[in-house]
Amino acid sequence: MNMDNTKGKERGMNFLIQPKKYKSLMADEGSRAIMDKTIAFFEAMGKERLLEDFHKKTWYREFVEFIGREQIFAKLLTPKEYAGDDPDARWDTARNNEYSELLAFYGLGYWYCFQVSILGLGPIWMSPNEKEKQRAARLLKEGAIFAFGLSERDHGADIYSTETTLTPKGDGTYLANGEKYYIGNGNEAEMVSTLGKVDDGTGDYTFFVTNFRHKAYELKKNVVSHQQYVSNFALHDYPITEEDILSRGQHAWDSVLNTVNIGKFNIGPASIGITEHCFYEAITHASNRVLYGAYVTDMPHVRKNFMDAWLRLVAMKMYQRRATDYFRGANENDRRYLLYNPTSKMKVTLQSEDIINLLWDVIAAKGFEKDTYFFTGTSEVRGPSKLEGTVHVNVQLIRKFMRNYFFNPAEYAPVAPDFSLNDDLFVFNQGPARGLGKVRFHDYRPVFDAFRDLPNVATFIEQIDIFKELLEKAGPDEAQDRDPSWSLPLGEMFSIVVYGQLILEQAQLDGTDPAIINQVFDFMVRDFAHFALQIYGNHSSRDEQREYCSRIMLIKAVPDTEQYNAVWNKYVSVLDGEYEMNK
DSSP, rough: OOOOOOOHHHHHHTTSOOOGOOOOOOSSSHHHHHHHOOOOOOHHHOOHHHHHHHHTTOOOHHHHHHHHHHHHHHHHHSOOOGGOOOOOOOOOOHHHHHHHHHHHHOHHHHHHHHHHHHHHHHHHTTTTTOOOOOOHHHHHHHOOOOOOOOTTTTTTGGGGGOEEEEESSSSSSSSEEEEEEEETTTTTOOOOOOEEEEETTTTOOOEEOOOSSTEEEEEEEEEESSSEEEEEEEEEEEEEOGGGEEEEEEEHHHHHHHHHHHHHTTHHHHHHHHHHHHHHHHHHHHHHEETTTGGGGHHHHHHHHHHHHHHOOOOOOHHHHHHHHHTTOOOBHHHTTTHHHHIIIIIIIIHHHHHHHHHHHGGGGGGGGGTSHHHHHHHTTGGGGSSSOOOOHHHHHHHHTTHHHOOOOEHHHEOOOOOSOOOOOOGGOOOOOOOGGGGGOOOSSHHHTTTTTSSHHHHHHHHHHHHHHHHHHHOOOHHHHHHHHHHHHHHHHHHHHHHHHHHHHHHHHHHHHHHHHHHHHHHHHHHHHHHHHHHHHOTOHHHHHHHHHHHHHHHHOOOHHHHHHHHHIIGGGGGTTOOOOOO
């Protein structure tokens, strides 16, 4: 359908990864080699084999062998201190996020193997147990994968209800007993960081290391119908020595939550990768399909779906990129990542689901075809929002920061983009997992004001101002605060403000086309009004609260047909035929 437009394709592709023209964000050759080798692995595998393995639920043996042979997990997941003479090894959040996006582009299962290895290594790198750290580094070089033995069947990740026990034998050793559930990589993890309680009268939490090869480790089953292995395993008098213990007491408790902080931030990039591959397939299919004498993408409702999908995808990527700078720059005096992280988890993952819905409404029956990546994407895109805390858990978490964010800003030095070759060691030294209500943030208003000349940003500012007034003069009472049907849409509205702030910060750094930003805030205005409507319609809302919500809802995004069409032609339509995976 589209005429050749090489420059146009380059402009449009720059926002989405394109494996066959891949441009890593990393400056160093070692990192670029990791990305290039991974792309070569999957493109050599080919789409037919990739999808066949997915449908047959084949454990990804060749991928595990590949990452071991090429030392990829060893380079990505070993801090320099334990990496020996490997110059490419470091724990770099920016690089790990990029790799996550790339893996999920080809399949969520491959990302999942990486993700649960990250979780399994968290308590190890946080531990004072040097011997186990050295062992982990050695196993990474040998190609091992890792697991995080936290959840149990009856109560999931409810740490308080942990039933696994470590019972002292009286000779300085222990016996571990208990059953774990939902444990990724539990079938082949050389080190499973396992959470339990010490049965010695203290009830102390403890992390200790188990191994799938031990006879006291019973691998019961894979609890999911998928190529990834999400295990149920049981420990039957599994012998544990002091050398196997990673942490105990408060340190173990903090290690749970701080490890989840690390893993949580790795989930958004997976959602991005899935939607990027689906977008390529969908727009290429629709752009070359004629119905009722017209190309499908010339139909206004179809074009709107693609525009909304692409703009939401670009916004996801911009938010995640900027949030990464705050994650890498975190320290004991700057914990802003504790808001930006769960916002990524709940916002980016849900946006990916919206994007798939928009695309699927266009390609319809094509989305069911088993020889498309899109079909795998539809089954997998719902997963990330349920991992490392459900959406409602993360929304309630970010609400803890709302008062300081709006009413008690602090001064911070500007945070520059960080692509340094440094370890992000603070992630292993986050300190006590408490005090969230004391975290303060830089003033959100200056960056919004800097873009006030864009009509939809100005419109969004109007909505923010009304929302802030609602919080100040008609905020939730105690009952509403406890009621998720009321507090969740309130938290969603707050998250959109945070989301918009970091998108604008990234736009300043990138010099993003203002037309794109104005169109992004078109959907932001609409989304904000959507959640205001939910509060308005809640039976417990007071009249004064409904008045504020009405004012928000009546503020409309500012249309600009010429700009809308220009963004479509310059950035979106040119993605027709831009990428197709090797057969």
